[in-house]
Amino acid sequence: WVIQKPGVTAPIIGASKPHHLTDAVAALELKLTAEEMGELEAPYQPHAIAGFQ
Numbered sequence: 001w002v003i004q005k006p007g008v009t010a011p012i013i014g015a016s017k018p019h020h021l022t023d024a025v026a027a028l029e030l031k032l033t034a035e036e037m038g039e040l041e042a043p044y045q046p047h048a049i050a051g052f053q
Helices: 017-030 034-041
Strands: none
Touching: none
């Protein structure tokens, strides 16, 4: 989901074990449909951001 968002150029992967990194790299091949993206974003309510943007 993150890598398909506009403006995201380098997602941070918190891999503590080698297989976590392997799984994260394999996930780069996954492409979500517009419907799937909509389902993931539907419950999210944006909040005002404080600080520097």
